Amino acid sequence: MSEIFQQLSTIIIEGDEEKAPELVQKALDEGLAPIEILDKGLLPGMNEVSARFEQEEMFVPEVLLAAKAMHDGLQVLRPHLVETGAKPTGKIVLGTVKGDIHDIGKNLVGMMCEGAGFEVINLGFDVDPEKFVAAVKENQPDIVGMSAMLTTTMIAMGYTIKALKEAGLRDTVKIMIGGSPVDSEIAERIGADGYAYNSPTAVELAKRLVGAT
Amino acid sequence: MRTNYQINSGVRFNMLSTDQLQALYDGVLHVLEYTGLDVYHDEARDILQKAGAWVDDIRVRIPSYLVRRSLDMAPRSFTIFARDGNPKHDIHIGPGMAYFGPGPTPPNFIDIETLERRPFVRSDARIVAKVVDALPNIDFCESLGTISDVHVDLAASYEFAEMFPNTSKPIVAWSYGWDDSEDIHKIAVAEAGGQQAFEKRPNYVHYCEPLSPLVSTFEAVDKLIFASRNRVPLIFTPCPLAGGTAPMSAAGIIIQAAAESWLGCVLSQVIQPGLPFFMGGVLSVMDMSAMILSYGAPELSLMMAGVTELAHFAGIPLWQTGGCTDSKTLDEQASIEGSLSCFFSALTEGDLCHDVGYTESGMTGSILQTAMMDEAIGYSRRITRGIEVNEDTLATEVIHRVGPNGHYLYDKHTRGHFKTEYWYPNLCDRRSFEEWEKRGSTKMRDRVIARVQDIVATHQPSPVNPETEKTIKQVLEAAEDRVKNK
Numbered sequence: 001m002s003e004i005f006q007q008l009s010t011i012i013i014e015g016d017e018e019k020a021p022e023l024v025q026k027a028l029d030e031g032l033a034p035i036e037i038l039d040k041g042l043l044p045g046m047n048e049v050s051a052r053f054e055q056e057e058m059f060v061p062e063v064l065l066a067a068k069a070m071h072d073g074l075q076v077l078r079p080h081l082v083e084t085g086a087k088p089t090g091k092i093v094l095g096t097v098k099g100d101i102h103d104i105g106k107n108l109v110g111m112m113c114e115g116a117g118f119e120v121i122n123l124g125f126d127v128d129p130e131k132f133v134a135a136v137k138e139n140q141p142d143i144v145g146m147s148a149m150l151t152t153t154m155i156a157m158g159y160t161i162k163a164l165k166e167a168g169l170r171d172t173v174k175i176m177i178g179g180s181p182v183d184s185e186i187a188e189r190i191g192a193d194g195y196a197y198n199s200p201t202a203v204e205l206a207k208r209l210v211g212a213t
Numbered sequence: 214m215r216t217n218y219q220i221n222s223g224v225r226f227n228m229l230s231t232d233q234l235q236a237l238y239d240g241v242l243h244v245l246e247y248t249g250l251d252v253y254h255d256e257a258r259d260i261l262q263k264a265g266a267w268v269d270d271i272r273v274r275i276p277s278y279l280v281r282r283s284l285d286m287a288p289r290s291f292t293i294f295a296r297d298g299n300p301k302h303d304i305h306i307g308p309g310m311a312y313f314g315p316g317p318t319p320p321n322f323i324d325i326e327t328l329e330r331r332p333f334v335r336s337d338a339r340i341v342a343k344v345v346d347a348l349p350n351i352d353f354c355e356s357l358g359t360i361s362d363v364h365v366d367l368a369a370s371y372e373f374a375e376m377f378p379n380t381s382k383p384i385v386a387w388s389y390g391w392d393d394s395e396d397i398h399k400i401a402v403a404e405a406g407g408q409q410a411f412e413k414r415p416n417y418v419h420y421c422e423p424l425s426p427l428v429s430t431f432e433a434v435d436k437l438i439f440a441s442r443n444r445v446p447l448i449f450t451p452c453p454l455a456g457g458t459a460p461m462s463a464a465g466i467i468i469q470a471a472a473e474s475w476l477g478c479v480l481s482q483v484i485q486p487g488l489p490f491f492m493g494g495v496l497s498v499m500d501m502s503a504m505i506l507s508y509g510a511p512e513l514s515l516m517m518a519g520v521t522e523l524a525h526f527a528g529i530p531l532w533q534t535g536g537c538t539d540s541k542t543l544d545e546q547a548s549i550e551g552s553l554s555c556f557f558s559a560l561t562e563g564d565l566c567h568d569v570g571y572t573e574s575g576m577t578g579s580i581l582q583t584a585m586m587d588e589a590i591g592y593s594r595r596i597t598r599g600i601e602v603n604e605d606t607l608a609t610e611v612i613h614r615v616g617p618n619g620h621y622l623y624d625k626h627t628r629g630h631f632k633t634e635y636w637y638p639n640l641c642d643r644r645s646f647e648e649w650e651k652r653g654s655t656k657m658r659d660r661v662i663a664r665v666q667d668i669v670a671t672h673q674p675s676p677v678n679p680e681t682e683k684t685i686k687q688v689l690e691a692a693e694d695r696v697k698n699k
Contacts, residue, residue: 056637061628068623104620183647197645 004030005041012045012073012115013052015065020073034080038117042077046070046115050200060108063199067111074114088119090142090210093135093173095123097156102149102179109145109178109202116203129156129163136169142210145202146192148179157182158190174209178202223309223599226560228518234526237519240468241475242277249274250427250476254434257480264483273429275479283482284475284527287490293353293446294414296404297381297675304352304383304565306489306530311559311597313536313590314353315341316568317387317420321577322358323543325665330541330577333358337578338372340669342379344580347672349639350590353418354384357570357578364696367689370396374685377401378677385448385567387420390432392695394419394439396688403684404677412444418491418565419445423473425453437477441484448532448565449477450493454506455516457499463512467519470494471527478529491532491565492524505574509539509550514557521563533563536586537571543581543658547572551582552589559593584668585661588640595636640664 004027011020027037049066052058058066094110096103103125110120121139123131136144144164148154157177164170175192187195193209196202229237252258252273262268266275295302304312322333325340338356345354354376360368369388376384377400388394397417405411419440423433433449440447451473453459459466474492481488496516500507507513517534524531535558540546551569558566568575569590570583600606611626621627640660642649649655655663677685 059631061622061631064623065628101618104622180645183645195647197647 002040004032005036005044008037008041008073009045009048012042012066012069013048015062015069017065017069017072020069021076024073024076028076028080034077034084035086037077038081038086042070042073042115043117046112049115050112050203053198053200064108064111067108067115070115071111089117089207089212091119091121091139092143092145092206093121093123093132093139093141094145094147095127095132095135096125096147096149097153097160098126098128099156100148100150100153101125103147105149105179105199106145106147108199109147109196112199112203113145113206116207118206129160132160133163133167133169136164136173137167141173143174143176143206145206146175146177148177148182151181154179154181154186157192161191176202176205176209220602221599222601224560224597226518226562227522229522231526234522237464237467237471237523238526240464241471241523242280244427244468244472245275245280245475246277247274248427248472250429250473252429252434252476253431254429254438257429257434257438260483261480264479266479273476275476280475280479283479284529286482286486287478287529288487289525289528289530291446291489292414293383293418293489294416295381295383296377296401296416296677299381299675302352302382306564308525309562310564311533311562311566311594312352312564313555313558313566313569313586314351314382314385315345315355315357315570315578315580315583316534316537316575317355317357317385318359319357319571319573319576319578320359320361321573323572323577323579323581325580325662325669328581328662330573332361333578334362335360335371335375338375339379341578341580341583342376342384343672343674344584344665344668345382346380346674347668348584348587350587350594351569351583352382353565353567354380354382355387355420355567357580357583364693364699366696366699367393367692369393370689370692373397373400374689377404378682378685379674381675383417385418385420385565387422388436391435391439393692394436396692398439398443398445399688400681400685404681408443415444415446415489417445418448420448420450421477422494423449423451423477425451425458425473426469427473429473429476433477434480437481438484441481441488444485444488446489446491447477447481448491448493449474449481450491450495450532452493452495452506454497454499455512456501459496463496463516463519466496466516467523470496470520471523475527490529492520492527492529493532494520495534495568496520497534505539507539508534508537508568508571508574509546509554511553513537514554517563518557518561521561525562530564533558533561533566534568535559535563535566536569536583536589537575538582539572539574541573541577543579543585543661547582548585548589548657551586552592555586555589556593556596559590559597581661581665584665585640585657588638591636591639592641 176194184195196205290307293304370393421436497513535554538547538550
């Protein structure tokens with residue numbers, strides 16, 4: 001029993017995207033509770049990945065692979081989680097802001113948040129303020145995450161927040177931002193609720209924003 | 214199939230032309246044949262005379278054929294072995310290889326806790342060996358000091374006894390004379406499993422230092438004879454100062470240093486044909502204002518590059534110098550002087566590069582400087598490793614696979630190469646400002662100190678055999694007995 005949880009964790013840490021869905025399916029077939037597969041198998045693996053990344057024992061290409069394995073495992077697990085009524089940690093709408101096509105870091109944050117039990121709606125890149133507003137209306141997320149790679153595009157974050165305010169939606173969500181030209185000071189200045197400098201801290205921040213820690 | 218395809222995998226560095234090197238080489242032969250050196254050792258003069266040298270009182274002149282023959286007999290490539298059989302700690306001397314380590318005998322040491330300068334003590338030798346053992350880019354060990362808290366004649370014996378169990382990286386051992394050379398050799402031979410086993414896999418190198426200009430002192434030559442008879446790989450390295458004990462010109466000091474060192478080569482090859490021999494020495498300038506031997510001067514790196522090329526031209530390895538500084542503390546000067554000389558030394562492929570951790574013009578040893586230079590050496594080695602060009606690294610397939618507007622982070626080619634293609638720093642900080650701040654806003658200096666303290670607290674070198682432990686105890690007891698009335 002505990003052996004299969006251990007295997008699930010290991011497969012996430014090793015980033016084995018082929019075996020992850022297979023092993024999740026096997027655990028389900030053995031009659032394990034979906035929520036236990038997540039909490040005792042997949043999540044501890046992802047937490048270990050975050051810890052190793054922080055300790056500089058794992059690097060971005062390896063974390064990406066782990067996140068992909070997590071993602072693929074969750075694809076199998078999610079319908080069963082929903083069936084049993086397990087709630088996600090929170091819901092995040094995520095996108096790279098208007099004029100900016102850089103999305104490696106944002107995708108990594110998305111996958112890591114997913115790995116931490118969030119439901120992530122990834123809007124992609126070059127997302128204009130109107131599209132963010134529409135996505136918030138449609139999905140009613142807990143958090144809106146915005147990313148920008150360029151100093152020339154980070155101003156679009158401010159415009160997006162302004163658009164959310166005008167639509168009367170600002171107070172329904174928490175806003176987090178990230179990307180190389182951004183820091184906490186900018187987050188404060190444009191009226192965001194938080195900033196994270198890498199993907200593990202983004203996960204921590206997201207958890208904090210929804211009161212999950 | 215490629216034919217006659219030329220590969221330049223590393224970074225190539227050349228300073229002197231073949232004609233210039235031939236001129237230097239001929240200059241050394243000229244000095245040895247026509248000027249000669251004073252050799253303060255009766256037996257050594259006898260040995261040299263029998264081999265064909267001309268002896269007139271203490272002056273020894275060596276005909277060029279004898280020098281050339283000796284240089285030919287000394288090997289260009291050989292191995293110094295780790296005492297514990299760990300192949301990662303072996304040193305393979307040969308073209309294209311550059312190894313690094315600390316230096317011998319400064320009187321002072323920077324305390325790793327108080328960070329103050331004080332006399333070097335017995336426990337420092339242990340600390341240095343342990344840190345050397347742990348640092349990935351430091352390849353051999355010397356103590357960085359002369360032990361001040363034991364009988365004055367036994368400093369070298371105690372130093373080796375402290376270092377040997379605390380690192381399995383090969384040690385370069387200095388000594389005062391025959392007796393302490395014997396102490397050191399007994400310990401090394403005990404671990405190797407006897408003299409014959411030692412000769413097959415030598416686990417330390419012996420260091421001797423003649424005097425400039427053109428003097429072979431009794432002690433230097435006596436130690437050379439000891440090492441040669443016991444087949445211990447040998448360094449014979451003078452320390453001439455341009456403008457003081459050697460000509461002011463770089464070519465002139467190179468010729469004189471080579472003449473001083475090559476006398477040792479001839480003597481060692483006559484006694485023990487084929488003995489691994491490292492040409493010296495430390496070539497630098499006497500600062501005409503401070504009157505010190507500068508360890509941070511650009512001329513040191515330049516002249517060391519010249520003497521390295523001459524050694525390789527003559528077909529023998531060199532005892533290089535780098536990673537040292539005239540600064541009194543772990544500061545920006547120490548970093549600039551140390552790093553540039555490490556990089557230059559790596560470029561020259563000088564075989565064993567010592568004095569990594571010398572500060573204050575060789576007056577104070579600092580293992581903190583050594584640890585900071587470990588980073589500079591790693592950095593340098595990434596550059597000298599060069600660019601690999603083959604089907605896999607050309608990556609045209611990968612470029613095609615990812616295509617316009619894609620990214621490489623997720624590609625298996627990236628995953629296959631990112632750990633080996635990049636060098637990752639241990640001490641240099643590349644974090645974002647916020648992350649750096651979160652981790653304590655440390656300066657390089659803080660991180661160096663923390664790393665050294667951490668290694669000393671946690672690193673476990675592989676132990677010596679229990680028999681060797683006993684030998685070390687016996688050797689030190691006998692040594693104390695030897696000096697008890699002195």
